[in-house]
Amino acid sequence: MEFQITIAGEAGQGIARSADLISRDFVSRGLYVFNYRDYGSLIRGGENFNLLRISNKPVYSNNWKSDFALVFGRFSGHHLKKLNMGGTSIGTLPGVKTSFNTHDMLKKIGAPSISANSILLGALYKAMDQPLNNLMTQMNVFGKHAGINKKAAQLGYDQYGGQVKPISFSKGKGPRYFVSGSEAVAYGAVSSGLDLYLAYPMTPATPVLHLLANLKNQDIRAVQLENEIGVINAALGAGYAGATTMIGTSGGGYALMGEALSLQGMSEIPLVVYMAMRPGPATGIPTYTGQGDMKFVVNGGHGDYSKVVIAPGDPLEAFERTTEAFYLSQKYRVLNVILSDKHLAESNYTFDKKPVVKVKPQRFLTKPGKNFKSYKVTADGVSPRAAAGTSLVRATSYEHDEFGYTTEDRGIANTMIEKRLRKARTLEKAVSKLSPVKTYGTGDNLVISWGSTKGAILDAIKEVKGTKFLQIVYLKPFPSSRVKTLIEKSKNVVIVENSATGQIADLIAENTGHSASKKILKYDGRPFGQKELVAKLRRAFK
Amino acid sequence: MKINMETPVQNTWCPGCPDFLILSAAKKAVSELVESKQAKHTDFVATTGIGCHGKIYDFINVGGFYGLHGRAIPVANGIVLGNPNLKVMVFAGDGDAYAEGISHFVHSARMNPNYALFVHNNKIFALTTGQMTPTTEKGFKGKSTPKGAPFIPMNPISIALEFGASFVAREYAVDIKNLTKTMKAAIKHKGFAFIDILQPCLSFHDFTEYVGKRIYRFKGPLEYTKAMKKAKEWDYSMNPKAKIPMGIFYKERRQTLEEAVDSKTWHTAHPKRKINARLWDSFKV
Ligand SMILES: Cc1ncc(C[n+]2csc(CCOP(=O)(O)OP(=O)(O)O)c2C)c(N)n1
Ligand SMILES: [Mg+2]
Numbered sequence: 001m002e003f004q005i006t007i008a009g010e011a012g013q014g015i016a017r018s019a020d021l022i023s024r025d026f027v028s029r030g031l032y033v034f035n036y037r038d039y040g041s042l043i044r045g046g047e048n049f050n051l052l053r054i055s056n057k058p059v060y061s062n063n064w065k066s067d068f069a070l071v072f073g074r075f076s077g078h079h080l081k082k083l084n085m086g087g088t089s090i091g092t093l094p095g096v097k098t099s100f101n102t103h104d105m106l107k108k109i110g111a112p113s114i115s116a117n118s119i120l121l122g123a124l125y126k127a128m129d130q131p132l133n134n135l136m137t138q139m140n141v142f143g144k145h146a147g148i149n150k151k152a153a154q155l156g157y158d159q160y161g162g163q164v165k166p167i168s169f170s171k172g173k174g175p176r177y178f179v180s181g182s183e184a185v186a187y188g189a190v191s192s193g194l195d196l197y198l199a200y201p202m203t204p205a206t207p208v209l210h211l212l213a214n215l216k217n218q219d220i221r222a223v224q225l226e227n228e229i230g231v232i233n234a235a236l237g238a239g240y241a242g243a244t245t246m247i248g249t250s251g252g253g254y255a256l257m258g259e260a261l262s263l264q265g266m267s268e269i270p271l272v273v274y275m276a277m278r279p280g281p282a283t284g285i286p287t288y289t290g291q292g293d294m295k296f297v298v299n300g301g302h303g304d305y306s307k308v309v310i311a312p313g314d315p316l317e318a319f320e321r322t323t324e325a326f327y328l329s330q331k332y333r334v335l336n337v338i339l340s341d342k343h344l345a346e347s348n349y350t351f352d353k354k355p356v357v358k359v360k361p362q363r364f365l366t367k368p369g370k371n372f373k374s375y376k377v378t379a380d381g382v383s384p385r386a387a388a389g390t391s392l393v394r395a396t397s398y399e400h401d402e403f404g405y406t407t408e409d410r411g412i413a414n415t416m417i418e419k420r421l422r423k424a425r426t427l428e429k430a431v432s433k434l435s436p437v438k439t440y441g442t443g444d445n446l447v448i449s450w451g452s453t454k455g456a457i458l459d460a461i462k463e464v465k466g467t468k469f470l471q472i473v474y475l476k477p478f479p480s481s482r483v484k485t486l487i488e489k490s491k492n493v494v495i496v497e498n499s500a501t502g503q504i505a506d507l508i509a510e511n512t513g514h515s516a517s518k519k520i521l522k523y524d525g526r527p528f529g530q531k532e533l534v535a536k537l538r539r540a541f542k
Numbered sequence: 543m544k545i546n547m548e549t550p551v552q553n554t555w556c557p558g559c560p561d562f563l564i565l566s567a568a569k570k571a572v573s574e575l576v577e578s579k580q581a582k583h584t585d586f587v588a589t590t591g592i593g594c595h596g597k598i599y600d601f602i603n604v605g606g607f608y609g610l611h612g613r614a615i616p617v618a619n620g621i622v623l624g625n626p627n628l629k630v631m632v633f634a635g636d637g638d639a640y641a642e643g644i645s646h647f648v649h650s651a652r653m654n655p656n657y658a659l660f661v662h663n664n665k666i667f668a669l670t671t672g673q674m675t676p677t678t679e680k681g682f683k684g685k686s687t688p689k690g691a692p693f694i695p696m697n698p699i700s701i702a703l704e705f706g707a708s709f710v711a712r713e714y715a716v717d718i719k720n721l722t723k724t725m726k727a728a729i730k731h732k733g734f735a736f737i738d739i740l741q742p743c744l745s746f747h748d749f750t751e752y753v754g755k756r757i758y759r760f761k762g763p764l765e766y767t768k769a770m771k772k773a774k775e776w777d778y779s780m781n782p783k784a785k786i787p788m789g790i791f792y793k794e795r796r797q798t799l800e801e802a803v804d805s806k807t808w809h810t811a812h813p814k815r816k817i818n819a820r821l822w823d824s825f826k827v
Contacts, residue, residue: 024827027827028827175826176826176827177822177825177826177827178825178827179822179825183825187821187822187824187825190821191821191822193812195624195806195808195812196623196624196805196808198620198623219806219811219812221623221803221804221805223623223803225616225619225649226616226645226646226649226650226653227645229613229616229645229646230616230619230645230646230649231616233609233610233613233616233617233619233620233646234616234617234619234620234623235620236607236609236617236620237589237607237616237617237618237619237620237621237623237624238620238621238623238624239620239624240607240617240620240621240624241620241621241622241623241624241625241628241807241808241809242624242625242807242808242809242810243623243624243625243808243809244808245620245624259610260610260613263609263610267607319822354822354823355822362814363809363813363814365809387625387809388587388605388607388621388624388625388628389584389585389587389605389625389627389628389807390584391584391605392583392584392603392604392605392606393605394599394605394606394607394608395606395607395608396599396606396607396608397592397608397609397610398608404606404608405549405550405551405600406551406597406599406600406608
């Protein structure tokens with residue numbers, strides 16, 4: 001059993017809220033909902049829409065055609081052409097199969113114009129032959145406005161006389177978690193012992209700032225600072241003072257942070273960066289998705305130094321991997337980037353599992369004595385870390401000796417550079433225990449991808465026989481031998497990436513010597529749809 | 543108890559550079575505060591930018607963060623957010639604070655983090671061998687401006703006042719007695735305490751004579767509008783008729799950044815954090 005609902009309208013008409021109510025209703029009854037949000041860079045007017053793919057089996061992606069469409073924006077008429085055979089549409093526009101004069105209906109019950117969506121929701125429930133009281137229960141989130149919205153929904157339900165396509169399913173068992181990538185990163189960070197979150201707003205990273213700033217009963221602080229350069233330098237200052245710190249941004253802000261990313265490499269102050277991509281270059285398409293900043297992130301920061309880049313593929317992983325990001329960055333005093341994108345950050349996924357956390361969050365702070373060596377040379381390249389104030393602790397952007405005093409001495413410079421680079425091997429060992437790659441399915445056809453494309457790929461390969469999916473979760477340190485072996489064992493290899501060039505192919509070539517020339521790419525700011533990807537994979541593996 | 547303010551690092555400033563005087567004043571201020579038990583030695587932390595001034599990191603025996611050019615201020619903002627009990631001294635250059643890092647300077651004045659900001663204002667990029675900065679007078683002939691600096695200088699004192707700095711002062715490095723006194727006051731002030739320290743650069747921009755002849759002390763702090771008026775008496779040009787007021791222009795107690803966000807000394811407030819995977823449960827529908 002599977003169906004999809006489109007909800008489209010103008011920004012400010014309650015599109016996202018309606019999608020959330022429907023999602024929560026079906027999830028609460030044990031179904032799996034994937035909620036894709038499509039919105040422009042504007043506050044009022046324009047067009048927003050949500051696609052809700054709903055199934056009794058796990059679904060992690062959307063399709064581009066729906067079975068039901070609620071359309072009530074002036075600019076949403078095009079959705080009427082994106083209905084599956086036998087699909088139906090409800091709305092206020094001419095051309096919809098069942099049209100409502102919501103204006104007059106609302107007037108009759110004395111409801112505000114924002115409640116128009118409740119009328120259409122009621123009608124939709126009738127069209128799906130679903131009990132209205134379920135929706136009503138969800139409407140309680142409206143608080144004192146719940147009553148009038150329920151009234152509007154009842155009116156829509158009663159007055160709907162169009163086509164009914166009953167949705168029938170048996171109630172699913174077990175708990176269901178409905179979560180976005182932003183929520184997972186934010187809560188994963190809190191679970192990892194986050195003290196401070198610093199940011200300058202930039203879509204699609206902003207929801208994490210909002211979530212953490214509004215979090216109650218957790219002793220963490222989220223602070224908006226003057227700009228991204230201020231944010232990252234302050235984060236390093238806070239880390240030096242002993243705080244567990246994360247910052248968040250998107251490509252443009254990450255570019256501004258560049259010099260200080262490199263300062264992290266030299267100062268070795270732990271830092272976690274949440275980097276949520278959108279299509280570039282420059283301002284690009286701000287509210288859409290893309291993976292085109294990957295090489296920039298993997299290679300970013302001037303000079304040679306070790307860092308970690310993790311790309312979770314869904315919110316469950318985002319939660320788990322965020323805990324690893326904190327663990328690795330604190331333990332090995334490295335930069336750890338959690339690489340996400342708009343699609344993962346702002347889509348809601350349904351899970352029936354809890355995250356499995358493999359690491360224990362710790363501060364890894366030592367109690368220093370007098371004459372503390374802030375940069376002690378060690379076999380694994382990791383110098384014990386102390387918080388400022390517990391001794392005369394030093395941190396520096398200059399090359400330095402073990403105490404942190406500036407040096408231009410050739411011998412000391414070599415020793416320190418080599419000490420820092422030894423961390424690369426130490427990190428490789430640590431990361432190899434954290435499942436840096438994941439594989440799904442079996443067959444000679446190999447799909448290689450990373451990040452948010454995971455959802456569509458998992459959903460698609462079920463319909464493409466003999467296909468295995470290799471998900472590269474750790475982009476740095478790169479799990480070279482695992483990737484190499486899998487490529488060598490497969491007949492056909494294809495790269496899937498939400499970018500114009502398929503950057504993972506370059507990373508694979510650099511680290512394994514294998515070139516993957518077949519690529520399925522999408523770079524219009526939209527994620528892969530499930531059926532779309534099935535067709536593209538079939539063509540690629542023909 | 544006498545504390546050790548010396549480090550083993552060899553000093554590489556030009557002989558006679560007033561940076562030596564700023565260094566001694568800072569050492570004196572810190573040791574007096576520690577020896578009179580007003581603060582602990584290990585509480586002191588210096589952040590610096592990059593430039594001749596930044597070398598002070600290696601010459602003063604306190605905790606230190608040798609940051610990037612222009613970023614001594616945001617690093618300090620983070621330090622007080624991470625541990626509000628630390629006594630932070632920010633040593634920045636005029637190139638640092640007024641050119642590369644001007645956004646941090648003005649916004650930190652508004653945010654009012656609790657630390658002392660000492661700008662070594664030599665009206666020049668010294669370490670890069672003598673180019674104009676935002677406080678260089680129009681007409682200054684440097685390597686990058688052979689025909690003379692084309693722009694008017696900015697006035698960091700009036701800008702700091704305009705942006706809400708809660709302690710604003712000007713001192714002259716050569717007047718080490720007053721400098722030490724004002725530095726101590728700045729360290730003790732709760733909030734963003736800014737001192738623009740005139741520091742002639744003997745190698746690239748020696749304005750010793752100009753400043754030496756024109757400075758006068760006034761009794762501060764003043765009421766805000768009077769402070770602003772006083773700040774505008776000198777526009778950082780080399781106007782021969784100017785008089786240069788020295789002292790504390792303005793001082794107020796206002797909510798600090800750390801107070802505004804209720805920051806904590808996180809690693810002692812929460813020495814160990816337990817994993818709280820239960821947070822996932824809040825996504826349960
Ligand atoms: C991002 C960046 N740009 C440029 C430089 C080169 N640089 C080093 S010191 C300096 C100027 C320093 O001037 P100031 O801050 O006034 O310090 P002073 O040497 O005069 O004490 C510059 C431009 C740098 N280190 N980093
Ligand atoms: Mg200077």
